[in-house]
Amino acid sequence: xxxxxxxxxxxxxxxxxxxxxxxxxxxxxxxxxxxxxxxxxxxxxxxxxxxxxxxxxxxxxxxxxxxxxxxxxxxxxxxxxxxxxxxxxxxxxxxxxxxxxxxxxxxxxxxxxxxxxxxxxxxxxxxxxxxxxxxxxxxxxxxxxxxxxxxxxxxxxxxxxxxxxxxxxxxxxxxxxxxxxxxxxxxxxxxxxxxxxxxxxxxxxxxxxxxx
Ligand code: 3PG
Numbered sequence: 001x002x003x004x005x006x007x008x009x010x011x012x013x014x015x016x017x018x019x020x021x022x023x024x025x026x027x028x029x030x031x032x033x034x035x036x037x038x039x040x041x042x043x044x045x046x047x048x049x050x051x052x053x054x055x056x057x058x059x060x061x062x063x064x065x066x067x068x069x070x071x072x073x074x075x076x077x078x079x080x081x082x083x084x085x086x087x088x089x090x091x092x093x094x095x096x097x098x099x100x101x102x103x104x105x106x107x108x109x110x111x112x113x114x115x116x117x118x119x120x121x122x123x124x125x126x127x128x129x130x131x132x133x134x135x136x137x138x139x140x141x142x143x144x145x146x147x148x149x150x151x152x153x154x155x156x157x158x159x160x161x162x163x164x165x166x167x168x169x170x171x172x173x174x175x176x177x178x179x180x181x182x183x184x185x186x187x188x189x190x191x192x193x194x195x196x197x198x199x200x201x202x203x204x205x206x207x208x209x210x211x212x
Contacts, residue, residue: 008110029056039204061087138163
């Protein structure tokens with residue numbers, strides 16, 4: 001196992017659930033991240049899907065003690081560079097391209113690359129990855145599908161993301177090839193808009209209590 005994989009695993013193993021955030025306002029990202037950390041969720045993925053996302057990563061990295069902020073939805077080398085400059089400690093991509101893999105190779109920041117089929121997993125294995133995001137988890141076939149990959153693709157660990165909630169998280173977390181799950185359910189839009197940080201901390205605590 002490479003040093004970068006170890007680094008990635010040490011972040012993913014902090015908790016059973018990695019919050020996946022779409023942030024509209026960098027300032028509220030700090031309150032949101034503090035609320036998640038207070039509930040035990042220290043590794044936080046901020047997706048690069050909004051104009052505020054990079055500033056949100058910067059603000060959380062600088063201001064939220066105990067947070068490990070990563071950037072998600074990295075689609076190319078340009079996104080990679082900006083996300084790392086902003087202070088991301090890990091990078092997540094929904095799938096991979098040669099450009100993303102090249103950026104990852106040149107960087108000391110670990111990548112959690114997305115895969116949804118046996119061929120994609122095998123291609124990533126050949127590129128040196130044995131920890132991946134299974135995306136979009138529910139839509140691609142869910143826990144039963146991921147379980148079916150565990151024997152032929154033994155030695156690969158996954159963080160499934162997409163359509164996961166408190167209700168079905170255990171279906172994944174109980175699989176031997178799952179290290180954690182990712183999901184947006186711990187930061188619902190309405191609670192974020194209302195600045196209901198206590199409500200978010202409650203959801204985070206419930207997620208933290210799940211067994212990885
Ligand atoms: C995403 O693509 O936004 C993540 O996979 C999170 O998915 P979710 O909103 O279904 O949890």
